[in-house]
Amino acid sequence: MNNVGLSDLLPGRYINYNGEIITKEKAEQIVASGECPVLFTVSDVYIEAALNDLSRSRKAGEEARDFCESDLHAERVIYWNIFKINDDYIAAVTQEQAVQHHLKAVGSNYYSEGEEPVVEVTPAEQKGRFECGDGRGFDEMTFGEWLVDFKYSGPQLLCWNE
Incomplete structure (x- = not known):
């Protein structure tokens, strides 16, 4: 399944939200x-x-029924970003959320007074070397491929460079 950014969708685009069809604008509000x-x-x-299917039902004089086929052309909508802060990669909706998550993890004394963390947005197409789940080494893939089953639940550390 392909991913598409919420900000990349055209206004009025329909989105499946827990089985309810909403517009892009409603998704942005959520x-x-x-x-x-x-x-x-x-x-x-x-x-x-x-x-x-609805037209066929009406022509046949049948009661309209729920249309429950799978949408094989659906794309997963991504509304969060991957932020690289120093050697950490953090998923968050905004840069501010990512920085706050990072600062909470490293502690208030990590940076000198006046020093700010360097923040970059990492595109999903960027390649990286990710440790295999079975510990047998590393696989090279894109962040998008690595995060294919990732469910965003708020700002969180994804991985880091060693």
Whole structure:
């Protein structure tokens, strides 16, 4: 399944939010409120199939039913970013959240007075070497590939460079 950034979607784009169809704008409001939902796009192919099914039902004089087919063209909507702060990679919606999470982890005395952490946004397409789950070494892949099953639940440390 492909990923797409919430900010990259066109206004009015439909999104699946726990089985409810909402617009991009509503999804932005939900994220801004602090909720951390799992979101997927609703593809034009899926919408067309649902409308065709509804049309067929009406023509046949049948009661409209729930359309429960899988959307094979859906994309996972990403609204959080990967921030690199020093050697840490942190998932957060905003840079401020990432910095606060980092400072909480390293402690208030980590930086000299007036010193600020260096923050960079890491694109999902950036390659890295990630330790294998079985401890047998490292695999090279993109952050997007590595985070394919990641469920965002608030600012959190993803990984770090050694």
